Amino acid sequence: MAYPAPPVPGATAAPDRSPDGPRGLAEVVERFAEAWRSAEVPPDLPAYLPDSPAVRRVSLIELIKVDLANRWLRGDAPKRLAEYIVDLPELRTWPLPPDLIYEEFHVRRRAGGSVEVEEYTAAYPEQAEQLSEMLATDDYRSTLMATATATEPATEPANLDDLDVGHQVDDFDLMMGLGRGGFARVFLAHQRSMQRLVAVKISQDKSAEPQTLAQLDHDYIVRVFDQRVLPERRLRLLYMQYVPGGTLFTVLERVRTTPLDQRDGALLLDVIDTVLADKGEIRPSESTARAELADLSWPETIAWLGRRLAQALDYAGRCGVLHRDIKPANVLLTAEGIPKLADFNISFSGNVSGDSPVAYFGGSLAYMSPEQLAVVHPDRSTSAADLDTRSDLYALAVMLWELLTGRKPFPDDAVTGGDRTALDEMLARRSGSPQSLPYQDLPADCPAALRRALVRALDPDPNKRWPRGADMAQQLDVSLDARARDLVDPPPHSWRLRARPLMHPIMALSIGVPNGLAILYSYNHNRTLIIDKLDEQAQHRFDQVALAAYGIGFLIGFVVTNLLLWNLWSVSHGLRKGRSYDAATLAHARSDTLQLGRRNVLTCFALWALAGIVVPVSVQLTGNHLSASAYVHFFITQIVCGAIAMAYPYFLVTFYAVRSLYPIFLPHGGLNAGDAREFDRVDRRSTYFLVIAAAVPLLGVAGATFIPPEDISTVFVALRVLCVGSALAFIGIYLLFRMLEKDLTALARIVSSRPA
Template sequence: MSEAQKKKEQSDIFAISRSDLAASTLNAPTKVEQVSISCSSQRFRPGERFNDFVILRELGRGGFATVYLAHDVTLDRRVALKVSETLGLGEGQALAELEHQNIVQVYGQFINVESGKHCLCLQYVPGVTLAHVIEHLHKNNRRPVQGIEILESITIDSNEEIPFDLAGIRNREILATYRFAAAICRISVQMAEALEFAHRRGVLHCDIKPANILINPYGRPLLADFNIAIDTQDVRARNHLGGTIGYMAPEHLGAYLKEPGFGVVDERSDLYSLGVVLYELLTGRMPFDKPATGDPRTDKLQLLQNQKSFSVSSCWVVQELPPVVERILRRCLDPEPTQRYQTAGELAGALANASDALAIEERLPSEGLLTAWVERNPFLALFLLTLLPQMIGSFVNIAYNTIEVRLDPPQHRAFEKIVLGYNLFVYPICLFIMFRLLRPIVRGWRRLSESAIMDGSEVDLLRFRVLKLGTWGIILALAGWLPGGLVFPIFIDVIAGGVSGEVYFHFLVSFTLSGLIAVIYSHFGIQFVVLRVFYPRLTNADTRTPTTLAAEMVGASRWLAVFQSLAAVIPLVGAVLLVVITGEMTLSFRLLVTCLIVLGMLGVGIAFSVTKKLTLLLRLLGSQKFNF
C-alpha cells in the first residue's frame, strides 16, 4: 500500500463521527457472550460493527490473532479487540487476575456463535510497541544518548485521544532529563514489576519480547499478549510451551525442542527473556548472532549452544554500556537459572538502583578543567593531592624547628643524622603500605575501565577498598609525623646529650602541628578523588540499599566537620603558642607567626570550600531518587 493510500485510509477511519457510531447501536444484541458479527469477511474494515463495538482500524496481527481498535458504543470508549480462532490457554482468565498499571487490562471475553471466533476486549493503549521504539532509536546504527529520544520515538497520530495522566506527565519529565541508559533502566523497572505481579499470581508470560510490550506517550510500558501464558500450578501446561525462539531462555528452548537435560521453565525463564529485551533496547541488536544454516532445527540447536556458552564468553561485552547496567544484563542472561535473579522483584530493585546511580552520577557538580583532569588522571591526582599537604607540613616543620629549636653543634650533627635515618625508615614503609593498598584498586579500576567482566562481589570489594583510602591516609600521615615529636629529641639526647625540656616541647609542637596540617588537607584531597571519581562508578545494583548507602556515607563524612575546624584552628594555635612562649621578637619569628596566621586564614577558606563540595557529593551519592 502506498503512503498516500495509508493516509487516506487513516483519514477515513477518523472521519467516523459520533452520530455514525450512535446510529450503529440500533438493534444491538443484549448479551455480550453471544453476538453475531455483522460482516462475513475474515478481516474487519473501518465502520463495520458487531454487538456494542464499531471497528475503527486494524492495530496489528500475529500468528494467533488480529487486534483492532474499536469503539465501545455503550461505554463510549476506545478498546482493543483481539480476534482469533482461540485465545490460548485461558488468556482472558489470566489477564482478569492481573490488574496492574503495567499490564494491559482485560474488559471482557466472548465467542462469536456464528463463526466460532474468540474475541477479547482489552484496554486500548495509545502508543507503539517496544519493537517500534527499538527500530526508531537505533536506526542507521545510531547511538541514543538522552532519555528524551525514547519519548520522541513514540509517534502518535495527531487525531489520537490521549487520556490525561498526572503521574504519567511526571514520569515523562523525569525520562526527558535522564541520559539514555538511566531512562531505559527506569522503564525496565516497571516491566519487571509487572512480571513480579504476574508471577506472584501464578502466571508465566512465556513470550516476553518487544512486540508484546506496549509503551504509551508518557513512557509507561505495559505487558500484553498473554496468549501462551501458563499457570505455574498446572504441570500439564508445561508440556504445551510456546514462545518466540530468539527470546527464549536456554531451558525454555531446550524444553521446546524436547532436548534432555534441561531444568523446568519457571519465573527465571521470563527474566531471561526480559534481559534479552533490555539488551536489544539498549544496543539495538540481539545478544546472539542468528544462525544461518537454513535448517530450522539446526538453527535452533545452534542458538541453544550459543546461549549455553554465554557465561564463559567475553566477546559480547558492550563498550558503550555503563558497567552497572552491563552486570545486570550479564546476570539476567546467565544460562544457569540459579545464577540469574531469582525473582522479578529482585531484578526490579537492581534496575531501580542502577537508574538511581546513573541519574545521580549525571547530576554530580562539574567544576571545570580541574575536575575534568582529575577524572582523566585519578591516581596521579590522588598522589599529588596526598603529597602536596605533606610538603606544606614539611615547610612548617622546618621553619618552626629552625627558629625555635636551639641546638649546639654536636646536637645539630646528631639532628642531621636522625633526619636522614628517620626519613629513610618512615617514607619507604609508608610508600610500601600505600603501594599495597593502591595496587588492587589500580588493577580493578583498569579492568572496569576496559569493560572487563567483573561480578558484583568484586565491585563491592573494590568500592570497600576505595572508601578506606581516606582512613588509611589519616593513619599513615599520623604514623609518619607524630612519632617524630619524641624520636628526634630522644635520639639527640642519647647521641649528644644535654637536651632540655624546652627542646622536647618544641619538637612535640612542630611535629604535631605539621602532622595535623598534612593529615587534614591530604584527607580532603583523597576524599574528593574518591567521592567524585571512584565511588559513583562502583555501584553494585544488587547490593545498593538505603542502609548500605547511609553506612558508607557516614564513614566517608566521619572526619569532615572535625577537620574543617582543625584546618583553621591548628595554624592559629601554633601562632599563639609561639607568641606566648617566646620572648624574643626576631624578624624570622615574626615571619613564622605571620605565615601561620595567613595559613590559618587560608585554611578557613579552603576547608570551607572543600567541605561544602564534599558535603554536596555525599548528599547526592547517598540519596535514593527513584520513585513513581
C-alpha cells in the first residue's frame, strides 16, 4: 500500500529534484528520516527519490535502509526486500547490493525475529559467498549513511598524522600503511563486522568522493564498499576493495631504469611480484591474465593496460563522473596485473547535488589537458564545469606515453608550482600540432594503432580527440589483436593499401569478369541447343535480342554498381584527404561497405533472371516460334549463369570490402553493436553463397536432364568445362571464405570491447 508523502514544512511548490538542485544525497536521506519521525503513516518512498539517474540508485538504496529500519523496529507494516522489488521495478535492473541485504537481515533480528544465514544465501545464490562472510558475525555495524546535523557542536579536525598501524578507528583495525596524500591517509585494515581485509582511506570530512564512487561499479575501478562519517572527530572513512599489487608509479620507476630491449609484459609482473613479496602476499599460482601478460611486448602491455583504463573512464563518463587526476600513482594493480582506477578525491560528478566543479578542483599539472590547465590559470575564463571525459582521456594518454617511453610527451618534470609563468609554458607546449610530439621516443615495435590512440587523445583541440573512452579502447584493442592490427594497418607495400583508391576498376573486374564468362558460356550453350535449330532469320533475330539484353544488363549493372559505391567512395576519399565526418556518416559508410557484395550480386542475379524471360519472349514476339522445351532450357541456363554471377562476384567483392575497404574506417573509432550485427550477417550470408557456389556444377548437371538425348553429345564439352571450372573456382572461393571468416572474427573481437 502506498502512503501519501507528508508535506514539507514551509514548501510552496514541489521540491527541486534536479541534479544541480540544493538537495544532496545526505539531505534526501535526512528528509525521508524526518518524514518517518513526524508522520503517522509510513511516508511514500518514491516521492523522495531524485530524478537524476546516476544518484537515484544511491538514494534508493539508502532510503530503503531507512524504511526497513523504521518499519521493522516500529512494527509498522514491516516489508521484505522482495516486496520492495515488486513496488519499485527499477530494483530489478541490477542485483541488490550486499549492504542492503545485510541491513534487512539484521533489522529482522533486531526486531526479534529468528533469521538464519542459510535463508539469505539460498535466496541470493549469486552473492552467497559474500553474504556468508558478512552475516557470519553478530557484531552489527550499520551501513546507513551518517550525517551531521546543523545543531551538532563543531570540533577540531583530527590530526591525520596521529593515526598509525595498530590503532582501531571505528570498525577498522589499521594493519599497514598503503599511502598518503595531502588530505588523506590509506591503510590496509581489518574490518571487524565483515571479517575481511579492506583498504580504508581516512580523510577530513569535506569531500564528495564517497557519493561519486558510490555510483561506480566497474571491473577496472576500485570497488568502494561504503563510508563511515565520525562526526565527533570530523573524519570520513572510505573503505574499499584492497588491491595488493602496487601502482603504476612503481612500474614507471622500474621502466626508467630498465633498457628498452628488456621491457615486456614480464617486467610488469615482476614489479607486481616484488610488491606482493614486500607485503607478504602470495603470488597467484594460476591466472589467465598473468599468462596473457607474460607473452606481450612492452607496447602491447601498455595497450593492454590502457584499454582497460579507457573502458573505466568511458563507464565513469557515462555515469556523469570525471576523475581529473589521472596519473600512475592513482592506478592500482591487482596480483593478476589488472589495473584499477582509484582516488576520485578531486573528481566531479554532475549528478551529485550540491557538488560544485570548482569546490574540489585539483589534479597533477604534468598530466593535465590544456583545458584543465586553463581552469587553473588565473587569467583564463575556462570553468571546471566545461571539462568532460576527453580531458581525462588526454591525461590517460600522457600517462601511457610516459609508461611506454619512460618520458612524458611534454617536458614538464621541472614544473613544481602553478604560477602564471609555469602554466603559460605548459599551455604553450600543449598547444602545438600532434605532429610535434616526440615520436622518436616511441619504441620501434610500437603498433600504429597504439600510436594513433595516444596521438589523437593528445590533440590540443578536445573536438578532435576520441569522443569516448570506448573509442580509444577499441584502438588499443587493435594493437593487441595481430589479425585486426594487420587489417587496419597493413604493411606499407601491401596490395590492400594500393587497392583502396582503385575501388571502381576492382569492382568492375570482380563483377564483370565472372559475368562475362557466364555470358560466354550461356551464349555458346544456347546456340548449340536452341539458336542453331532456328532458321537463319530467327537466328539473326535471337542474336540481336540476346546481345541487346546482355548489353542493357551490363549498362544497368554498371550504373547500379556506381550508385552503390558512391557514398562509400565519397567518404573514404574524404578521409584520405583529411576530412572529418560525424559518427552517423561513418556508420552509414561502414554499413555500405559490408553490404556491397550482397547488393551487387543480387542486382546481377535479378538481371540474369529477367533476361531469361525477356529474351525468348522478345524472340517469340518477332514471329519466330520457340518450343516450350527451348523456353525452359534457356531459362534454366540463365539461372545457372545467374548463380555463377552471384557466388563468385560476391566473394571477390566482399573479400575486397572487408580486407581492404572496411579497415579504412577503424582508425576513426565509433564501432558499436550495429557493426557486430553486420559482421554476423556477412558471415551468415557468406555461408549461403558458399552453398550456391558449390551447387553450380550440380545445377549444370541438373540442367542437362532437360536436353534431348540426341543433343547431349553436342554440349558435353561445355558441361565438362562448366563442372570442372566451377569445381576449381569453388576451391578458390572456399579459401576466400575461410580468410573472410577469420577477418570478421577479428573485427568482431574489437567491437565486443565497446559498451553499448
